[in-house]
Amino acid sequence: MSRNRRTGPRPRVSVIVPARDAMPRVTRAVTSARDQTIGLSRLEIIAVDDGSTDGTAEELDRLAADCPALKAVRHKSGGGAGGPRNTGLDLARGDYVFFLETGDRLGPDALRRMVATADQNGTDVVLGRMVSPDGRAVPRAVFRHNQLRTDVYSSRAYATLEPCKLFRRSLIERFQLRFPPCRTGEQPFTAAAYLNASGISVVADYDCYHLGSRESGPNPARTTAALADRLDAMGLLFTTAARYTRPGPRRDTVMRRHIRSELCGAVRALPRESEADARDRFFPVLRRWALDHCSDGLFDTLTAPERLMIHLLRANRFEDLMSVVRDAEGDGHRGHLVDKSRVYWLHPFFRDPAADVPDLCFDVTDRLPVHHHLTGAGWHGRSTLRVRGRAAVEGLRPGPEDRTDLVLRRRDAKDELRMPVTPAGAPGSPEFAADIDIATADGGAPLRPGVWDVFLDVRAQGISRTVRFGHRHDDGLDIGTARRVVAAGPGLRARVTPYFTAPYRNLSFDIGPAPRGAPCEVTEAVWHPSDKGTLVVAGRLLPPGTPSPRGRVLRLRAEHTDGRVCDHPVRFAAGHPAGAFTARLPVRELSRGRWTVTLALLGSGGDGPPPAAPVPPPARLPGARWLRRGRPYYAKPLTGRGELTLELRVAPVRLIAAVRNRLRR
Incomplete structure (x- = not known):
């Protein structure tokens, strides 16, 4: 049964709200869609009840009676979590479609902003910033700044595959996209839309989507499913990524997300299953995914624990894989070995002849984190910018011959300058100071005009790690006070402007003629x-x-x-x-x-x-x-x-x- 089927001008947005036993939170979700600043005349809300027994269907009927833009629809049970969404898609008439979960709500101006962004940039998918009231995990990297037009290969958009996004309906119909009939089948739909979109936009300067609090009750769409229930959706994700990409770096960019999240996540869940199911039901499927979808280039980009699991999967070593997963927490703290300018994780299988695992599975050289912090930046003398901070490679103590260098790289050029830092604390302390003399830093000559980015090359036990510097800094650090015109050689003056880059807040400075x-x-x-x-x-x-x-x-x-x-x-x-x-x-x-x-x-x-x-x-x-x-x-x-x-x-x-x-x- 449905209420208020409308004819007439096509709405700009169709908001689809799947609901099952969602009282009382469904009222707030639907109300947040109804109260959008885009206006009811440009909106249709399709609320689809999926066989509720707690009064949800009756509440939707009540809301629809007072709102011409709202359709209350009954969905025959079946088709998994995607069934009611597909029912909504079959009825949708809007230029765009947005999926809203009953436990969540929209910011009042969300749809207007997202539609305007899609219209202005010709993009097919728009992500609106997600926020949580009680610290629940939400994507952050993709929402660091607005992105007018991007794709899954040059942004972090593919890290969030929940369907709570704005989709151009012509894209959905052109590729006949629908939600698969499995319990956790939302993500393959979003993945297919991403990979076929003409472009993706990100609205990061407004709280578009508010996740419901845990106290409001569980959201069926986010309830953790057993591995058996998740397996079909995982397989669809791999199939979707392979269908819409070609072998090579671009496919690896997409597959890396599924290898790390879906495949390795499923491997870590194996000990919670029965021994028989883990060995005979799940292990062969996971091994096939590892063989079919993890290329050698992708394998090299994984973390050491992930590489070890994938290697054991490929080698058909079930017992060893289960041992690695069961002991993962303790083995993660076993320390490192430095050997011939490489750093290795001291896992029990490392160089154990009986284990027969290649060293590559334990190599962490390029993944050792560098802890660094900018504590100050100011002028010392007439033309010298003094930078103060601390830096150390995690797990490695510097040797007597090791040192840290400040590295300056001129943007859009090949210029690179190195200058050793001066220890500023007790012996062995990571504290340092470095002086950048604008007038003489380039081998006695002034620094050339342009934007210079600041890096640190931190060395310990012969291992060198180079990182961008500045995004971790003291609260209240005001580098704006360091802006000035300085002497840059005999009769020369330069304008020097230190600043933190947007959006990552790294330290750079701009040199131009006074x-x-x-x-x-x-x-x-x-x-x-x-x-x-x-x-x-x-x-x-x-x-x-x-x-x-x-x-x-x-x-x-x-x-x-x-x-x-x-x-x-x-x-x-x-x-x-x-x-x-x-x-x-x-x-x-x-x-x-x-x-x-x-x-x-x-x-x-x-x-x-x-x-x-x-x-x-x-x-x-x-x-x-x-x-x-x-x-x-x-x-x-x-x-x-x-x-x-x-x-x-x-x-x-x-x-x-x-x-x-x-x-x-």
Whole structure:
């Protein structure tokens, strides 16, 4: 039975909600779909009851009676967890389809954002950021930043195969995608959609999908199934990945997820099964997957414990495999052996003639983690950037000949510079300091202009591990205060901007020529404590000690993207030996749009534009708000990847969005 079947214009999104004995959480799930900002006129909700006996079907009928966009549908039991989803797909009319579990809910603006992203970028699948109220595991790597258009080979999207995503319905119908008739068959559907999509988008700047709390009751779709129930779905995942990819690195990228998660996960579950089932029912299937789908190139990328399990599977050694799995926890802490510049895991099978397992299964050289931490970055002298931190290779103590190097690599070039660090703690301590002299670091010459990324080459017992440096750093570390113009050789000046990259927060610095003829440098930019919407900029003339200019006028300048300019006076400190000054910029008087903030020296003569100095964006400058003719406005600094000049976005506050954000907080 169904309610409220609609005709007329096709909706943008069909939200399919499979439900079975889902009281009372089904009400919240359906309500979160009904209250989407995309609007009911552009939405249809298909709630499919799968033989509930707790009043779920009646609750769906009640909700449908008050909502024309909601269809309450009865599904004949059968077809596993995918059965009610397939029923929903058969009825769906929207341009896009979204699957919502009854234990979860959507953020109010989720569907509008996801549909807009798919429309603008022509993508077939959109992932919205998932969050959990009580610490349940949710994907994190894929949601570090928005991705307008990507795929499974260049992103972490394939790590999350739950169907709670936005799918273009034409993709589903073109490839006749449906959920397989097995208990845990959701993931093969998502995998097939991923591998056939024209593109994938990621919305990471909004909490789109909220997992239900554990206290709200178990979610049938996420209940852990026995190995026998999971086996069919696992086989479908391998079949799907093989069907839609060709042998080679791209297939290995996809298969690696299934080898590590599905195959190795199933191997670890074998001891929980009966001896007969483990040997005769499950082991032959798992061995076939290892032989058919784990290429030698993929094998080399696995961890040592995974390589050992796959090797024993391939070699048809059931007893040895069960022994390895049963003792895995204790064997994981047996330490390492360094031999001929390689590091090996000291597992009992390592170089045991009776075990006859190749050394490759125990090689952890390229997987030893490096623990590193950035504790400080600041200027030491006129042109030297001093970096402080600590670094050590896990499980290996450095020998007397070992050392750590700071490695600088110029982006988009082959330049690489190494400089040894100076121990900064007690003997054997991982603490260090390294000085980067911008004027002499390149063999006595200044560093070339460009973006330089910072790495560490950490050595211990002859083993070298090179890692990107900076993403682990002290809370509150403000490298923005290290931005400055420095001497970069005789008669040369360079602008150096240290910053943390987005989204991984690694340390880099940008070297560029100092603004030609720049009359001054900025030392501070803050909002006035009592005059709302007024930016106060402080600085000094260049070179240091220059007296306040005569016949020329220094102005704080705001320039709109359309070319409009607003100049404001600068006040010099009377008698100050360094030419110190302050200026106030009444941002509250600027019209809406983007404004760049600089300091310009007017009346300097010449035909070109007046010399200017950028006002650098402070590392922690917040936004500001004020009232203009009774309407709230705001100014927001635009920050990202090492900007050199402060830009402000001025606009009226969207009242509905502000109220929604306040209520959410």
